[in-house]
Amino acid sequence: MANPEDEKSLQEELSLPILLGDRVIKAAQEAQSSKSDCSDVAKQVERLSAMLRAIVRLASATTTSSSLYDRPIRRILADVSKNLERALTLLRKCKKHGALFRHVFSITSAADFRKLSNLLESSIGDMKWLLSILDSSDGATSLSLPPIASNDPILAWVWSFISALQMGQLKDRADAANELASVANDNDRNKIIIMEEGGIPPLLKLLKEAASPDAQIAAANALVNIASDQHRVVEFIVESLGVPIIVQVLGDSPIRVQVAVANLVSKMAELGTIAQEEFVRVNVTRPLISLLCMDTVLDRPSIHSLVLNLTSSSSGSSSDHRKEREGESYEMKKKIKTSCAEALWKLSKGSEATCRKITETKGLLCLAKLIESETAELQFNCLMAVMEITVVAEFNAELRRVAFKPTAPAAKAVLDQLLRLIQNDQTDSVLQIPAIKSIGSLARNFPAKAPQIVGPLVAQLGSGNVDVAIEAAIALRKFVCPDNYNFACHSKAIIMEFDGVPSVMRLLQRNDRARKHGLVLLCYLAMNVGDSKALEQARALSTLKGLERPVLAQHPEMKELMTKAIDNLILYQTGAQLHRQVYNIRTIHDPSGSGCIFQPDE
Template identity: 30%
Template sequence: MGEGVKAMLARPIQLADEVAKQCGAARCFRAECGELKARADKLAALLRQAARADLYDRPAARIMAGAQQALLKASSLAARCASGHPRLRRLFTLSPAAGFPRTIALLDTALEDVAWLLRISSPRSGGGGGGGGGGDDDGDGDDGDLRGLPNIAQNEPILFLIWDHVARLHTGGLAARADSAANLASLARDSQHFAKLIIEEDGVPPLLRLLKEGTDDGQEAAARALGLLGCDDESIEKLVQAGVCSVFAAALKDPPMRVQAAVADAIGTLAGRSATCQELFAQNNAVRYLVGHLASGTIQEHSRYSVGSSSSKNSAAAPQHMTSLHSVVLAKTLSMRHGGDRGTSSSTDEPPRVSNEQDTKRNQMQSVVQSAMAAKTKTNGSLVPPFRPQLGTSGSSGRGAVREVEDPETKARLKAMAARALWKLARGHLGVCKSITDSRALLCFAVLLEKGDGGMGTSVQYFSAMAIMEISRVAEHSLALRQSAFKPSSPAAKAVVDQLLHIVSKGDYDDLLLPCITALGCLARTFTASENRVIAPLVELLDEREPPVIKEAVLALTKFACNENHLHVNHCKAIVDSGGARHLVQLVYLGDEVQIEALILLCFIALHVPESEELAQAGVLAVLLWASKQAHMIQDMRVDALLPDAKGRLELFQSRASR
């Protein structure tokens, strides 16, 4: 109990003693004053008991204010009974029918409220405030039950429900604390107002303490509640000041996995709402631990990463053109590993393999991952150390045995939540994206895009696609990141692009299609002139598809054809050769939602390849002439800057061709 609470108690105790003294000296209405005195003595005893207890500050302030008001009224009434002529007071100044019953009711309310405050501020069933008592999980007694609501709960019952749960987080046993954390999480999920009340009523510190010290159920509930409390900037700022970022990052290191999954989910929620949280999680090494959880079971770690043969289940679905490209990369890698690396691969650190797996043909994704890892085994003639803590089996060393006993659903959920958290952390943050791509997370995302979560229903493919999209968006504006993570010779980049192309080529309108289209567009400047397999699948999406798909495809193709792309001429020719001109003409005429974007792409094509016969056959010049007369189109600043030059270039070259 702080000094502020002691100061709040001093005045009510003084008033209670004063009321008792005045009632003892009453000269009239002695029976009624006797009732007031009895209640004042009882209230004084409870207040002195409260002075010796460790009170919960937030409800104490309101309850002491109510008790003080009741005692002031009682003191005023008792003072009138203790002074003056009894008969005159009885006749002219006092109204016993209204005064005494109301004052007695106020004192009864104060007594009940103070008693409630003492109950919620006291340890129950031997549980203790530290949560380490021996009998606090028994369930007997009142430890697991709400301890009633005070009378002042009539105005705002939810507030006092929050008080009770927060108090149980301070004084209850382990099971009661876990239950209260789960209830607070439910309240925060139901309403942002409730979430703000929990923060205002000092609910964050005991939740953080429970996350550090509680049972598995309590830690999971505390992580879930803390993630839900960050509903706006003000709430997140208070969570940050309480140290939630460092506590979450530390919780990612230690099992159980279901707690780690809840923490990863909360990290994703907070990082998605606050750039400050992104930065703090990055500073506390959360990215490293999340990548470790993502890599576990996705790519195996011994002296280097490799993908087991079990990842070849979906090899039939992979594009066939991957084989030749990746075989070249693998052959080059194997030549680098000749000699010294052969001994490493046969060391005792490598896990045993089933005999029939040695005879199984490795699929395309496995070859890419192996080549990427083998390319890192030698740097300046020396082998990379076999231990890489930033990609440990479970985010920390020595946790592999614990991970093996977890059920598949928990493993899949942790992997999905790690992917979601990395997606949110990577959004617009160059440092996080650099940390992710410097690790082998890109390979993990590529593998997860290919084989998913084994039917666990965790949306890990969607989270992986969104993470790749956010990293690609940052790379679009960062030359250093493009050169380090998405250079054409990078096996990890090839693996990612292959999976993006596979999804875009299928063209199924699902959760994966739009982020994959966006990612390919953002990576437009990383493709070489000889990489001509990207344009055609995007052009095919322009033909009678869903409006969101058409719009994303047009935007992606524009990034290939724009002036900022130094290979814009090659890409424009590829768009025209794939039949893109006629699709764009139709979209400019008829595409309500994509008219402007389609016109801009058509202008870039007309600027860069005006001599193309396909443009003449598609009637592009007529479209540009028509568009120049449409007020709603030329009002767009981008169209106004491109359309005159594109129309002039097209008129010049097509008129020459006609002569």
């Protein structure tokens, strides 16, 4: 897009073709040769000049420069000016010259005049179309094509829709927004054209106006469809000061408008970290959590009071909207909660600031309650929001310690729901996988004795769904890796308390991805509890040796881990064999056992 500061004013743009038109007409009057052709050119230029002056009157009648849509005007004026310059050059050749020149010129000029006539006729067509969209009394859009857009009809339609959006009546503007949403939905190129031709600012303006909820919904839906990670579209919405407008409308609108706006927040947050950061800065989590907690019974009165405070606002209109929400159907309330949960999910991804705001405002407790009580998309979106928060907490010790403190009501509520989903045989894998991943992210938070946590994960190693089993292996790896302070205790629990080794060994046989993650878990267990009989009985050492070459060919980064695991098993199992050999020798030479220094295992 051109920088507005570098563009000439519209009056300056109009002055050049008008001046050129006057010069062409004068040149036609002074022509000494091809007078008939020059006269025809003058008539075409007179029509163009009249249209140009009509544009001037429209521009002068406009009260503010922003209400006149000038993108197609500037584009068409540039083309008109080029054609008028061609006309002036040709007609100046028709002035009085010698007889020889006039004879030579007359031979070559016929084709030039025909070409010029066609160009001027195209400019006339462009100007007629331009006036039709700028001076439409009913604000209706035009689907006719100007010659300038004959090779790219989308451009003309976008111009027409944006013109109606910027200059039409409220209903026409809503209709134009719906048309832009449809055009943008076709492909990414159309999204970029709408942005470059100035469609985003009038859509934001329409979204901000509270006179018509239908118009606001149309604007929000159009922005959802236009939003793209191509050519900085989302960044342009942010740079157009769209985020404060979006947050304001989200917090102070009828519920059906809020659904559309929450969807817009989700789309923008998903596509760009700049938008994500700006939403957090403007505190979009406040209205999102407020709407999410609507009608949700939280345990403690102080928490309920906080939720009521979140919904409060200084606007009188806000009170009206709260009353409207109280009378809304269950389906509509579920719809807004679903959209808000998705927005929190997308905003939380990789954002410590968002995660902190959610955990500091009881949003985490609300998410846990909805995971417990709801189903389908709402439950899934809440679970995904929790998962993204735990992923951020995994690499942020302070957030993990504060937000997921075991004694905190919100943390306990979340943990209970995650374990419920993991342990329930009827739970869909779509829910089990993020629940398992969340537990894995919090692995360093759990004490050395945590059978209620480790046990369900070990059980899922044998899940019939291989993706669930793999996710369980990944989660358990975080319990037994050296980064976990309690890795030794967790390793022993997996092997001895929950008999996890057979499940790990079976995981190695399921597919390549399962083999890789199963091997990583097996290596850590071998390093941490190398003297385990379960590992010896499962032939873990020979399995690791047999897989070493093919696995390292695909995953060379595992070399150090596998080498350490194999060396540790050799060390302990060789020691155990020597132990048994010495015992057998001593018992042979001293049948009474009085001289035996090794005691048999019970």
